[in-house]
Amino acid sequence: MNRTALVWRLASFAVAASFIALWQLIANLKLVSPVFLPGPDRAWAALVRGFSAGDLWSKLAGTLEHMTYGWLAASIAGIAIGAIIGSSRTMRTYVAPSLEFLRPLPVSAIIPVAIAMLGLTQAMALFVIAFGAIWPIMLATIHGFAAVEPRLYEVARSLQMSRLAVIFKIALPSASPDILAGMRLSLTVALILSVVCEILAGLDGLGHWVLLSARAFRSADLFAGVILLGVTGYVTSVAMSLAENRLLAWQAAQR
Amino acid sequence: MASAAKRLEAVSGTIAPQIAFDGVTLVLGGKTIIENLGLGVRPGEFLCIVGASGCGKTTALRLAAGLYQPTSGRVNFDGQPMREPRREIAIVFQDYGKALLPWRTAAGNVSLALEAGGMPSAERPARIEELLRTVGLPGHAGKYPSEMSGGMQQRLQIARCLAQEPKTLLMDEPFGALDAMTRQGLQDEVLSLVAASGATVIFVTHDLDEAIYLGDRVIGLLPHPGRIGIELPVNLPRPRDQLSTREHPEFLRLRRQLFDFIKATEQ
Numbered sequence: 255m256n257r258t259a260l261v262w263r264l265a266s267f268a269v270a271a272s273f274i275a276l277w278q279l280i281a282n283l284k285l286v287s288p289v290f291l292p293g294p295d296r297a298w299a300a301l302v303r304g305f306s307a308g309d310l311w312s313k314l315a316g317t318l319e320h321m322t323y324g325w326l327a328a329s330i331a332g333i334a335i336g337a338i339i340g341s342s343r344t345m346r347t348y349v350a351p352s353l354e355f356l357r358p359l360p361v362s363a364i365i366p367v368a369i370a371m372l373g374l375t376q377a378m379a380l381f382v383i384a385f386g387a388i389w390p391i392m393l394a395t396i397h398g399f400a401a402v403e404p405r406l407y408e409v410a411r412s413l414q415m416s417r418l419a420v421i422f423k424i425a426l427p428s429a430s431p432d433i434l435a436g437m438r439l440s441l442t443v444a445l446i447l448s449v450v451c452e453i454l455a456g457l458d459g460l461g462h463w464v465l466l467s468a469r470a471f472r473s474a475d476l477f478a479g480v481i482l483l484g485v486t487g488y489v490t491s492v493a494m495s496l497a498e499n500r501l502l503a504w505q506a507a508q509r
Numbered sequence: 510m511a512s513a514a515k516r517l518e519a520v521s522g523t524i525a526p527q528i529a530f531d532g533v534t535l536v537l538g539g540k541t542i543i544e545n546l547g548l549g550v551r552p553g554e555f556l557c558i559v560g561a562s563g564c565g566k567t568t569a570l571r572l573a574a575g576l577y578q579p580t581s582g583r584v585n586f587d588g589q590p591m592r593e594p595r596r597e598i599a600i601v602f603q604d605y606g607k608a609l610l611p612w613r614t615a616a617g618n619v620s621l622a623l624e625a626g627g628m629p630s631a632e633r634p635a636r637i638e639e640l641l642r643t644v645g646l647p648g649h650a651g652k653y654p655s656e657m658s659g660g661m662q663q664r665l666q667i668a669r670c671l672a673q674e675p676k677t678l679l680m681d682e683p684f685g686a687l688d689a690m691t692r693q694g695l696q697d698e699v700l701s702l703v704a705a706s707g708a709t710v711i712f713v714t715h716d717l718d719e720a721i722y723l724g725d726r727v728i729g730l731l732p733h734p735g736r737i738g739i740e741l742p743v744n745l746p747r748p749r750d751q752l753s754t755r756e757h758p759e760f761l762r763l764r765r766q767l768f769d770f771i772k773a774t775e776q
Contacts, residue, residue: 405607408576412594413625413673423621427612504612504653
């Protein structure tokens with residue numbers, strides 16, 4: 255990291271610290287009733303208490319589990335379906351209108367359908383999360399596969415590569431920047447939908463914890479849950495960035 | 510030198526062609542690109558194709574590669590009709606930047622051809638190193654194409670084509686995008702690589718000097734639709750030399766003849 259980057263990084267921490275200070279100030283001055291707004295000190299205490307004495311660990315694990323399984327299912331299905339659609343012009347022409355109808359559909363509208371079909375179960379949550387998270391991945395994969403340099407397909411033909419080899423050695427790596435960008439977007443969608451499903455179906459997780467804390471007016475616990483969700487989103491996004499940098503090292507060379 | 514003898518025999522016309530165009534016509538999108546093209550390329554021959562832009566030189570090469578199928582007529586390879594591209598026919602594309610895999614290193618790009626040929630992974634590294642050395646890229650195995658100059662990328666593409674162990678090498682204006690010095694160096698390297706491997710070459714270029722310098726025979730195409738307009742055997746001694754060959758009276762005579770031909774087609 256060079257000097258300028260370091261300065262920027264420090265500045266961004268300073269901004270975050272001043273937001274927390276502002277929050278503490280508002281809480282101390284009781285501009286908002288302490289029943290609804292705990293200060294960072296109380297939220298932090300609730301967080302520590304939740305982990306040491308309460309069941310925050312298991313709630314966190316529950317949310318991570320929903321998110322991960324849903325996201326992985328969405329990734330596998332999204333890449334597979336996207337590859338099939340993206341590698342054929344005919345498929346793109348025929349399937350694109352249906353996709354355009356399904357894609358903007360709010361996933362929340364799917365939830366009642368999923369509950370009616372699957373009940374208030376883990377399977378329902380998995381279905382809803384995967385359904386919501388599949389779109390960015392599938393659309394990015396379709397785009398990535400459609401944008402493969404035609405010259406490379408000619409190279410593959412002149413090498414008489416098998417269809418499978420063309421997919422794994424040419425199309426997938428070529429589409430990988432798009433696919434990874436789609437997976438990153440889906441990560442956020444998966445987290446949001448995990449929380450929504452936990453709230454609606456009462457499944458074990460941070461969403462449920464947040465809901466119960468709010469109903470019991472335990473605002474510090476509520477904030478502890480929200481902070482933990484924020485951290486989860488941040489950490490998974492950073493992990494995704496690291497994975498992207500590693501997998502797309504060849505792109506860094508290109509710039 | 511066996512290949513020299515073979516080359517002489519090829520030019521004198523005693524053996525069957527490796528690639529044969531027989532009354533080939535190609536219509537693309539309602540437009541006749543190539544009309545009634547008849548052409549035989551003998552094993553070990555170095556054939557250059559020149560012509561004004563849009564005369565169908567590249568199209569002819571793609572027909573020879575099996576990337577296009579003729580609308581009528583036949584393209585034969587070793588007496589068999591070409592139905593699809595084959596591994597023993599390698600193509601060097603002009604746009605090396607698009608023909609290389611940007612996510613694979615130099616070694617990885619060469620490896621692609623070896624993998625396609627079914628070489629066991631244990632044998633690949635030694636062969637890759639050998640091929641990279643052959644094209645003058647030793648020590649660049651770990652570099653990505655984007656970290657290499659244009660000339661180096663084109664060398665890399667040639668290395669990948671050599672990894673196919675081709676009987677025929679098709680080259681589509683391979684040095685068109687390179688500067689003059691790099692171009693001359695690569696011309697000589699291609700000549701010595703071809704002499705060593707005995708491969709047949711069809712070389713498309715818009716550079717008339719390059720065509721005469723490299724070829725055993727130069728064919729000039731007429732445009733709209735593409736057909737043969739001139740055919741010149743090049744009786745210049747080999748190995749060729751950038752200075753003395755280009756000053757040879759025969760070189761100058763051929764050059765004049767080709768220039769007049771191209772000038773006439775452009776009017």
